[in-house]
Amino acid sequence: MADEIPILDLAPLLRGEPGALDELGRQLHRAFTEVGFYFVRNTGVPEALVQAAFAAAARFHAQPLEAKLAMPFNAHNQGYLPFRGNTTRMNAVDGVKKPNANEAVFFKRDLPPGHPDVLAGKRFRGLNQWPADLPGFREVALDYAAAMEGLGKRLVPIYAAALGLPHDWFDDKFREPMFTLRMTHYPQQEPTAAEDEWGLAPHADTSFMTILAQNKVPGLSIRLPDGRWIDAPALEGHFLVNGGMMLRRWTNHVFLATPHRVTNRSGQERYAIPFFMDCSYDAVMAPVPSCVTADNPARYTPFTYLEFMSEYSGANYGERGRSAAGVALQGA
Template sequence: MSATETIPVIDLGPYLAGEPGALDRTAQELRFALTQIGFYFITNHGISPEKIRSVFEQVKRFHAQPIEKKMALKLDNHGTGYMPMRGNTLRTSTVQAGTKPNLNEAFFVKRELPPDHPDVLANRRYRGPNRWPADLPGFREIVVDYCNELERLVQKMVRLYARALDLPAVYFDAAFQDPQFSLRMTHYPHQEGPAVDEFGLAPHTDTSFLTLLAPNDVAGLSIRTQSGKWIDAPAIPDAYVVNGGQMLQRWTNDFFLATPHRAVNRSGGERYALAFFCDATIDWPIAAVPTTVGPDRPPKYPTTYYTDYMVRYQKRTYDLLADAQAAD
């Protein structure tokens, strides 16, 4: 395979250890990955394999519950809670028309905010309380701890993104001081297919600035390269898969890619996945950074705000929310 049809592996170890020159060297690797492929693996990221395994165990515990217990926590307008099997359809996809509902179920959590937080009290969109299962001791604590670790990792990684864009390393620091994130804990049943127009997760691009997909022994992810060829993402021990989404694309004026990808579980068994979608602070204006615009390269997108963008996206994507809104 050519370099542009192979998902690169980026070792974060030297950068995270503060080795001289490692910031800019790693940033150049990141620049290549995000301008040529849109996906990369990270190794030596500092998240322990034991912690990742413990979260996967919690995901299995959650999805093993009876459907009535899961539906008691059904997805709400904040984007938290349970989405049942075939509960979303990717109508927003630019690469797959007429898609059937996706063959997966998922549980979503966002930042854990205290009950007296001003945004919670105001019922601000996407800043509401998480929905936690009552009968799974330890579930909440393990998931919240994992999200906190990934948040800290993202806050270190955005300095690489800044340098990859020829910006000062601290350029994104303030924007990600209190980042907006969502952890999607997904269960994919086995598929023989894909059947015609049926996927575990249909071809799509993420909405996020950055997505971290946890290391997984059960493969199922495929990405579409810039040549239009679909390639399978290998299962690399202890390595996260990372990609950019539509917010990154807008922030970089299409300089960095939001690459289409899909998931099909042909493993013969069950597949579970942990995707952490991370964006800037909820009120941060997303507009093209200065190094991606010029006299011959005007901004392609208006200034974007997280809440407005996600309201439009989720209304079209999540059948459960669309049905609820239609009934209001």
């Protein structure tokens, strides 16, 4: 099935070859108008760091439950969400499903306690919670998040090229991207489990960009625009990238937000480390000018990250994400 998902090779871009960015833009345009996912290779991200992040996820979830519950999921979309702790609703496909058969921990940019946004109590700008007894875990998580942010920012000009915009068109909107690193554990599901039992129910992400390191344990499937579900292949040395509802809204529905799902009937424990990247907190997103035409007039008024995430908040995480500040949600 790998031939159904385009592969973007960053090597010519990293070498500075003339025309490389525009050629990648053409490939990305096809990816997001025909499939909604693409692979990217030759990213410069060390494979050792990827494997260290997978190992860190396994270490975290191997802790006693009480140690994980000491980091409760909160209104900033940070912390630990227990097994079957959420139900896919707001961005679900084909209606509400049963609670998802996974557990996950979420981290955002590691702001210091004295940061003005922390002191002001800005929603989605809270302090990360870290495990008390996992030496080296925080360092690996932050190193991996930094590598993914760097990769995401390298990819953003390709999106501009794909949309017929100046290559730097998105730069001021991604000066300090909002992001979430989610470390997920999918326990083995019994082969006899009901058909509507999902590790992660069919859904579309909320993000501008989701970067997923390749997993040696299968389980991810995507739904192509023609309605077919295909199992996503795991290509060594690649990352799988997709867009979510933020990208779809920003591009005035020109780009896809393709549904996907996870079922772990592999007979093994499965871990995933998706990285969700969005625009800067205060960036204003109006429909991309090249995506507004007489046949496709602007569908949305300008919006910010806070407004967008608030609209999607609450439905999937329920009371676990509620506080005086509200509820957070990040596509998974």
